[in-house]
Amino acid sequence: MQLLLEKRAQASGVMNLFSPLLAILLTVIMGGIMFSAMGKPPLTALYIYFIDPLTSWWSVEEVLVKAGPLVLIGAGLAVCFKANVWNIGAEGQLTAGALMGAIIPVMWGDWQSPLGLLAMLVLGALGGALFGLIPAWLKTRFGVNEILTSLMLVYIAQLLLDWVVRGPWKDPHGYNFPKSVSFEGWHQLPMWGDGRMHLGLVVSLVAALILFWVMRHTLKGFEISVVGSAPRAGAFAGFSQKKMVWFCFALSGGLAGLAGLIEVAGPIGQLQPHISPNYGFTAIIVAFLGRLNPMGVIFAGLLLAISYIGGEGVQIELGISDKTTQVFQGMLLFFILMCDTLILYRFKWVSAKTTEYNKVSAS
Amino acid sequence: MLKNTNNNSQTTLLQVKNISKKFGDFYANDDLTLSIEMGKVHALLGENGAGKSTLVKMMYGALQPTSGHIFWQGKQVSITSPAHARDLGIGMVFQHFSLFEALTVVENISLALPPSLRKGDLSQRIADLSHDYGLPLNPAALVADLSVGERQRIEIVRCLLQQPKLLIMDEPTAVLTPQEAQALFATLRRLVEEGCAVLYISHRLEEVKQICQDATILRHGKLVAEVDPQLETAATLAQLMVGASVHEVKRDTNNDVGAVLLSLTQLSQVSSAPFGVDLLAIDLQVRSGEIVAIAGVAGNGQGELFSVVSGEQMNPDQHFISIMGQVSDGLNINQRRCLGAAFVPEERMGHGAVEHLTLTDNILLSRHACNDTAASLDRGWLGIDRSQLALLNKNIGRDYDVRKSKEDATAASLSGGNLQKFVVGRELNRKPKVLVINQPTWGVDAGAAALIRQAVIDLSRQGSAILIISQDLDEIFELADSIAVMSRGQLSTTYAAGDLSREDIGLMMAGSHENHAIQAGA
Numbered sequence: 001m002q003l004l005l006e007k008r009a010q011a012s013g014v015m016n017l018f019s020p021l022l023a024i025l026l027t028v029i030m031g032g033i034m035f036s037a038m039g040k041p042p043l044t045a046l047y048i049y050f051i052d053p054l055t056s057w058w059s060v061e062e063v064l065v066k067a068g069p070l071v072l073i074g075a076g077l078a079v080c081f082k083a084n085v086w087n088i089g090a091e092g093q094l095t096a097g098a099l100m101g102a103i104i105p106v107m108w109g110d111w112q113s114p115l116g117l118l119a120m121l122v123l124g125a126l127g128g129a130l131f132g133l134i135p136a137w138l139k140t141r142f143g144v145n146e147i148l149t150s151l152m153l154v155y156i157a158q159l160l161l162d163w164v165v166r167g168p169w170k171d172p173h174g175y176n177f178p179k180s181v182s183f184e185g186w187h188q189l190p191m192w193g194d195g196r197m198h199l200g201l202v203v204s205l206v207a208a209l210i211l212f213w214v215m216r217h218t219l220k221g222f223e224i225s226v227v228g229s230a231p232r233a234g235a236f237a238g239f240s241q242k243k244m245v246w247f248c249f250a251l252s253g254g255l256a257g258l259a260g261l262i263e264v265a266g267p268i269g270q271l272q273p274h275i276s277p278n279y280g281f282t283a284i285i286v287a288f289l290g291r292l293n294p295m296g297v298i299f300a301g302l303l304l305a306i307s308y309i310g311g312e313g314v315q316i317e318l319g320i321s322d323k324t325t326q327v328f329q330g331m332l333l334f335f336i337l338m339c340d341t342l343i344l345y346r347f348k349w350v351s352a353k354t355t356e357y358n359k360v361s362a363s
Numbered sequence: 364m365l366k367n368t369n370n371n372s373q374t375t376l377l378q379v380k381n382i383s384k385k386f387g388d389f390y391a392n393d394d395l396t397l398s399i400e401m402g403k404v405h406a407l408l409g410e411n412g413a414g415k416s417t418l419v420k421m422m423y424g425a426l427q428p429t430s431g432h433i434f435w436q437g438k439q440v441s442i443t444s445p446a447h448a449r450d451l452g453i454g455m456v457f458q459h460f461s462l463f464e465a466l467t468v469v470e471n472i473s474l475a476l477p478p479s480l481r482k483g484d485l486s487q488r489i490a491d492l493s494h495d496y497g498l499p500l501n502p503a504a505l506v507a508d509l510s511v512g513e514r515q516r517i518e519i520v521r522c523l524l525q526q527p528k529l530l531i532m533d534e535p536t537a538v539l540t541p542q543e544a545q546a547l548f549a550t551l552r553r554l555v556e557e558g559c560a561v562l563y564i565s566h567r568l569e570e571v572k573q574i575c576q577d578a579t580i581l582r583h584g585k586l587v588a589e590v591d592p593q594l595e596t597a598a599t600l601a602q603l604m605v606g607a608s609v610h611e612v613k614r615d616t617n618n619d620v621g622a623v624l625l626s627l628t629q630l631s632q633v634s635s636a637p638f639g640v641d642l643l644a645i646d647l648q649v650r651s652g653e654i655v656a657i658a659g660v661a662g663n664g665q666g667e668l669f670s671v672v673s674g675e676q677m678n679p680d681q682h683f684i685s686i687m688g689q690v691s692d693g694l695n696i697n698q699r700r701c702l703g704a705a706f707v708p709e710e711r712m713g714h715g716a717v718e719h720l721t722l723t724d725n726i727l728l729s730r731h732a733c734n735d736t737a738a739s740l741d742r743g744w745l746g747i748d749r750s751q752l753a754l755l756n757k758n759i760g761r762d763y764d765v766r767k768s769k770e771d772a773t774a775a776s777l778s779g780g781n782l783q784k785f786v787v788g789r790e791l792n793r794k795p796k797v798l799v800i801n802q803p804t805w806g807v808d809a810g811a812a813a814l815i816r817q818a819v820i821d822l823s824r825q826g827s828a829i830l831i832i833s834q835d836l837d838e839i840f841e842l843a844d845s846i847a848v849m850s851r852g853q854l855s856t857t858y859a860a861g862d863l864s865r866e867d868i869g870l871m872m873a874g875s876h877e878n879h880a881i882q883a884g885a
Contacts, residue, residue: 218747237728238732
């Protein structure tokens, strides 16, 4: 007897929904094993990690604040990946957006008007989009793999930010800390609740819902999925593959840039060397966990946000390194990709004789 | 009884008894029994999906039967793999070749041979063997430089090197010119004279009559008849294959030919793909009310021509192509559609249609750009007009007899013939003024082929200009008012269909017109 993977005649719709749930379950089980290997009580640790963040209004608010950028970036990446365009550099586009949007509070700090905030949002999106167009141009002009270029550009953007806040944009009254001036008045997003909830959450939700509508009902959404899944049929339909690369990078880069600007104009309130706990990379997991569907991304973003808060929780209460957050996120992505195999394949127990036949037909 | 079996085992090479193959609940082969005799060419006939490939794959060890037995030279065997089949003495030439274009003939053959046969001077043995059997091959030639007929010879020589007792050939003449086919038949006759048996899979009835001594006919996985093809006519064989008499396509030859709606003038293009075919100074005119066919063996530039004419590939600086009197080289496929043109590519799955999409989505694929429905299908932010798409799907299904499991099924769930009717119907439903259609009935059952051909003729008689690219000469003679032949990226002059014989076309397929074209260009 032997366990084989057999290709399904048709992709399984049940598994398409069930696979992320299975991946979450496997992640939790592996997490429990990891905690007990570290000598911590696994059930308590898992409770603190996944349930505790949802038991007080304060921590729920924190989960929502973290989910905001994840959903905004993840929705753009979902569209991108659906079109078979691989933007891995959302973290860099986020940084570029924050830098560009910060021009207004840093250079024109006296311009206090709602228009100033609007201009910041526009510049943030524009900065991310322009930064995203660099790999798009390299791909369409020279055929350079966009995975490599978009990833490498992340470090360029982060080092640029680092230089700017230590050099030209350093707050002259900031006791030599590597920070820009604090954003004041109309250069900050409206906040409410206990002070951390902000307008950016609404922007994320609206953007995800709009993209959901576009993907589901409009010709553009149809174009994206056809070009991504059947390029020759896409050419027959008159959809240009090159234009799709430009569109996807502009869209996902723009949303990542907007997310970066919202972070610095919202919870952070100024530029500093580190403005994001790897939101741009975590959003890749969010996009996949959400089935590359902007609606699914909303739920996936909330779950990944819990992993950040839970990581802080176990650090405080059990003294476990907050690197567990990255371990959990890594496991989750690994298990999703693994479980996704079940959408197209199924397990089958076979006897030795039929195994021989399968080998032959596979050859 | 006993004596009789003994007699049989002397001449019977391979026998399958009560063999069945089940895929899920579907019987691809249902209780088949047949014997292949030494020294004979045995035809296996049937429409697409009749179960020919399944049966042959079981004989070649690529599939295992669900029930039933196989006897090889009188002994019961279980053929577990293609390697096992080759050890027994069964060789097979597939319809689709598996050759590396960047390697030479001898390198390709060497890759596929067992180590024991690779020893010694393989090149010399290839040259000798191919010479002996009238299959001239240069062992040092690069496969990329060879014609399809020559490539097939490599596959045949590869089999013959292993000295098979039974040679299985899957639709071998589908890719050959009539002259190349005659040469192949001579080789096959030579083989059977030496005592070898040949199992010959085809749906070309004339050639089955020409070279086969036995014929087994399959329909829906069942054996319907075993006949001597010499005693049958092509019509009776066709009737056995299809199970009913095939609808005759009617063509009114006194059609009114009008203005030129599609014209190509000195169209030249260097291929962008490696091993692609360059197009050279192609001239062609298609008039209103006229069907022009381009004959030729596949891979001689037809695919390249289709993508240039359809606008999948654009040449904005050129003035080669005119559609409805307008220079169109710089227009994309949708702009050409909006001028009144429609296109049907050769491959229905993955090019003309997307398998995982529903039929309505597949209609959208080629119908989203031009307002040839009651209102635009694309309503921008409001989304796609699904109700109109559903109506189109209903009309296409009704007018072109598309049989489907449910109204808006996925393309993958349709059979080849029904999907082709859908893909053609999707374009004809627009009543295009210019239609370019590549291999209109390739791999389609006779009933669907007749419906598609009739629909194409009806459209032309309503005043549309139609260009057909096909390698099926029967189809070309059935449809075309005029014929041109393509070989190695060059197109012959256009002749009236009545002025050409099959032999003329065969010579042109082999390139007899090419020199003239070059002289004309020079």
